[in-house]
Amino acid sequence: MPRGPADSAPRTGGDLVVESLVALGATTVFGEPGQHALGLFDALRRSALRYVGCRTELSVAFAADGHSRRSSATGSVTPFLVSTGPGALGTLPALMESRTAGVPVLGISSQIPADGLGGRRKGYLHELPDQAASFRDVVKSAHVVRTAGQIVPTLAEAWERALTAPAGPVWVEIPQDLLLGATDVPPVADLRVAPRPLTPRAELIAAAADLLARASTPVILAGGGVVRAGGQAALLELAEELNAPVATTFGAKGAFPWEHPLSLQSWLEDRHVTAFLEDADVLLVVGSGLGELSSNYHTMRPRGRIVQIEADLGKLESNHPALAVHADARLALEALARDVKAATTGSRRGAAARAAVQHVLAAVAERLDAQDLALERAVLTAVDRALPPEALSFWDMTILAYWAWSAWPRPMESAQGAGGLGYALPAALGAAATGGGPVLAISGDGGAMYGLAELATLRQHHLDVTWLIVDDGGYGILREYMTGAFGVATGTELARPDFVALATAFGVPACRTTPSDLEGDLARALRTSGPSVVVLPATLRMFAPTHLG
Numbered sequence: 096m097p098r099g100p101a102d103s104a105p106r107t108g109g110d111l112v113v114e115s116l117v118a119l120g121a122t123t124v125f126g127e128p129g130q131h132a133l134g135l136f137d138a139l140r141r142s143a144l145r146y147v148g149c150r151t152e153l154s155v156a157f158a159a160d161g162h163s164r165r166s167s168a169t170g171s172v173t174p175f176l177v178s179t180g181p182g183a184l185g186t187l188p189a190l191m192e193s194r195t196a197g198v199p200v201l202g203i204s205s206q207i208p209a210d211g212l213g214g215r216r217k218g219y220l221h222e223l224p225d226q227a228a229s230f231r232d233v234v235k236s237a238h239v240v241r242t243a244g245q246i247v248p249t250l251a252e253a254w255e256r257a258l259t260a261p262a263g264p265v266w267v268e269i270p271q272d273l274l275l276g277a278t279d280v281p282p283v284a285d286l287r288v289a290p291r292p293l294t295p296r297a298e299l300i301a302a303a304a305d306l307l308a309r310a311s312t313p314v315i316l317a318g319g320g321v322v323r324a325g326g327q328a329a330l331l332e333l334a335e336e337l338n339a340p341v342a343t344t345f346g347a348k349g350a351f352p353w354e355h356p357l358s359l360q361s362w363l364e365d366r367h368v369t370a371f372l373e374d375a376d377v378l379l380v381v382g383s384g385l386g387e388l389s390s391n392y393h394t395m396r397p398r399g400r401i402v403q404i405e406a407d408l409g410k411l412e413s414n415h416p417a418l419a420v421h422a423d424a425r426l427a428l429e430a431l432a433r434d435v436k437a438a439t440t441g442s443r444r445g446a447a448a449r450a451a452v453q454h455v456l457a458a459v460a461e462r463l464d465a466q467d468l469a470l471e472r473a474v475l476t477a478v479d480r481a482l483p484p485e486a487l488s489f490w491d492m493t494i495l496a497y498w499a500w501s502a503w504p505r506p507m508e509s510a511q512g513a514g515g516l517g518y519a520l521p522a523a524l525g526a527a528a529t530g531g532g533p534v535l536a537i538s539g540d541g542g543a544m545y546g547l548a549e550l551a552t553l554r555q556h557h558l559d560v561t562w563l564i565v566d567d568g569g570y571g572i573l574r575e576y577m578t579g580a581f582g583v584a585t586g587t588e589l590a591r592p593d594f595v596a597l598a599t600a601f602g603v604p605a606c607r608t609t610p611s612d613l614e615g616d617l618a619r620a621l622r623t624s625g626p627s628v629v630v631l632p633a634t635l636r637m638f639a640p641t642h643l644g
Contacts, residue, residue, distance in 0.1 A: 105277035108243050108269065109138030112203065115250040117143055118286035120171050123528050125149060125158045129178020131205035131221060134274030136176065147528050147556055150548035152182050154521035156189030159200045161489055161522030163193075164508050165529045172257045173525070174201040179271075180221025183229075188515045190233050193264040195512030196346065197323045197407075199257040200264045201250075202234070209241060209270040230266045237266040243278045251288050258290035260423045261406040262323060293406055295422035295430055303402045303418055304434035306377050311444070312399075313339040314359075314375035318389060318424075319346030320382020320406055322506075326425035327351070330381070333432040338445040339379070340452045342368060344389045347382065349506030356449045360456065362501050363388070367458040369395050371451070377402065380417070382424040384410030388500075388511060404428070463638060471495075471635050474610055475502055478537070478563070481617035486533050487526050491519040493539035494571045494635045501638075517545025520562055524549060527558040533621045534559060540566040540591050547592075550601040553626035561620045561627045564594050567634040575637060598628040605630065 112135055116124065123145045128136045139146050149155045155175050163173040177183055183204040193200050206226065211217035223229070227237040236256050238249050246269060253265040307313050315337075321330055327350055334341045334357050341351045342359035351358055362368045369391040372378060376399040383389050384405060393414070401417035404427040411419040420427055463472070475498050482488060490496035490509040499507055508526075510518035520543070523536035538546070543564045553560055565571075569588040577584040598605035605628035608616040613631055620627040 106282070107134055107138060108246055108273040108276055108278055109134035109136075110141065111243065111246045111278060111280055111283065112250065112269065112274070113138045113142040113144055114283035115247050115286055116174050118283045119251065119254045119288065121174050123147060123162060124174045124176060125155045125162070125525065126176035127152050127155050127178070127182060129182045129205065129221075131207065131271040132176060132178040132182070132274070134271065135203070135205065145528070147524075147552070149521060149524075149552050152177050152185030153189055153517060154546060154549050154552070156186035156200070156202065157192070157518055157521035158525030158528070159202075160189060160193045160196075160198050161508065161525030162528055163198050163200050163525075164522070165487060165526035165531075172199045172201050172254050174203060176203050177205075178221070179205045179207060179226065180223060182221075183226060183268075187229065187233055188513065189518075190230070190264045190266070192510055192513040192515060192518060194233060194235065197262045197319065198264065199262040201253055201257055202264060202266045203250075204266070204268045205274060206239070206268045206270040208272040212239065212241070212270065227266065227268055233264075234266045235263045238268070240267065240269045240273065243273050243276065243280055246273070247280065247283055247286065251286055255288040255290055258288070260290070260293040260324065261320070292426065293421070293423040295404070295420050295427040297430075299418065299420045300427065300430045300434055303379070303420060304431055304438060306400055306402060306418065307337055307339070307379060307431070308435050308438040310337075310375075310377035312375050313337050313377045313379065314372055315339050315341045315379045315381065316344065316372060316383060316385075316389070317341055317347045317350040317381055318344045318383025320424040321350040321428070322347055322382075324382065324406070324423050324425035326382070326428045329425055329428035329432055331355075333428055333435060336432060336435050338448045340371070340448055342372060344383050345500035345509070345511055348503060353504040357452055359452055360504075362459045364391055364501060365459050365462065366391070367455050367462070371455050373397050375399050380404070381428060382406075385414045390414065466639055468636070468638055470610060470633070471498055471638075472502075474565075474613060474631070474633065474635065475499060477610070477614035478535075478617065479504065481614045481621060482535055483533065483621060486535060486621065487523075488535040488537065489519045489523040489526065491538040491542035492516055492572070493537065493542055493565060494567075494575070494637060495537060495539075495565050497572060497637055498635070516542040518542075520546035520549050520560070523560045523562070524553055524556075524558050527560045528556070532559065533561060535621065536560055536562045538562065538564050539571055540564060540568065540594070541570040541589055543594065544589070544591065547597065550598055550603050550626070550628075554602045557625050559624055559626070561617065561629065563617060564628065564630045565635065566591070566594065566630055566632045571635065572637070594628060594630045603628055607632070
């Protein structure tokens, strides 16, 4: 926006930051002010950026994560702004989630004045000997700006790194005096970056296509990398060409049509599915490192050949030997589909593959039917029916989310990458800041306590978020784990507020519901513009684990 009478002072390093973000394509920035970062926030009022201020730095970074996930189709990065020391360090758990989930965010923090950098120990407020060191093992890369001339190119490099496969968070620190100081660097007008494509090597694709085309029982395990890369159409084409059954990891919801006759869905904690994956003579793993949650807690032992496509070099063959293809999932799947189409004999096994999928899913259903899980299944079904078809949902680490990982039939976002509490509400408010309809956040009462302050953010910005809180009086999943392991749970029971009264005090409409009324109450809240809270007092249980058998 034009500079007014109050802006007659020279442009500053803070202006360079916001000008760079606008030039790079940012439209929204999340943040929490702090003393060293005031130059950043003053510059915001002279920019076209929309600012959404959260109440804690943890929520700021989670909100940027949620915003980035919703706007990932635009190929953009979501930035956030925080201050030095405690403010910066408060973002670490959220940045860990963004890194493990491959979400492109750009964290921009102030720093103490430049003369105190390098461990000089000047005694500045919020001073750390090496603040960036705390971030280097969490983000893709960490950058410390030391002159005004470095601000623009550093932000451009960070933006490109955040987008380059594997996508993820990048961290930039800028000293207070540079943010406040006048600069003669020209206004940033044209700043374009192009992330380097991670293309597969042709000889590896040829070898993988040959293995798959000659396989008798090929199976595909699709991970979150497929969704992040936009490889859904290529995955469907390849699976149908091969007549290969497809299982999706918990982070790959939406990678493959749930009701497709080749879909094994996401029952990765079920031994029937694990055994089916183990029996494949060629198992194509794409966009997954076959980590703990994707391998039934490391109990899966594939007996056939593995082809692994993965953008994160550190995950290639980290758990199983494979024909390793270091590539973007979409580019590799498209190349595989082309090569396989010329050589495949998959059509001859179509009926058998579909029959095998139905047999596995029937066995899963039979196991669930034998357990007393009517309440849990009814609650999840009610949530699914209440949520509009295209609406996004964000889930905390709670029992209902653990159910959803396996049983939820559509795309969802959860904190399973790092496994931290407090994700759902701030991530949902970040997604809601993009517009485009209601967003659902789901927490247990334990996780909800992390984000209560953000009810004020929802109200202030009138964000279209409905927050479902399943209140069971404590950390329900930990209660279940500890009771199963030790016979008694310790430290899991929680005093908590009247969530309905508390939301009302923030000016957010709220209601208490029951399992039988949940669908109607939740649908009504989602249809009503603006924030709302629905509280469900209920104690849910997990289905019996099968990974131990």
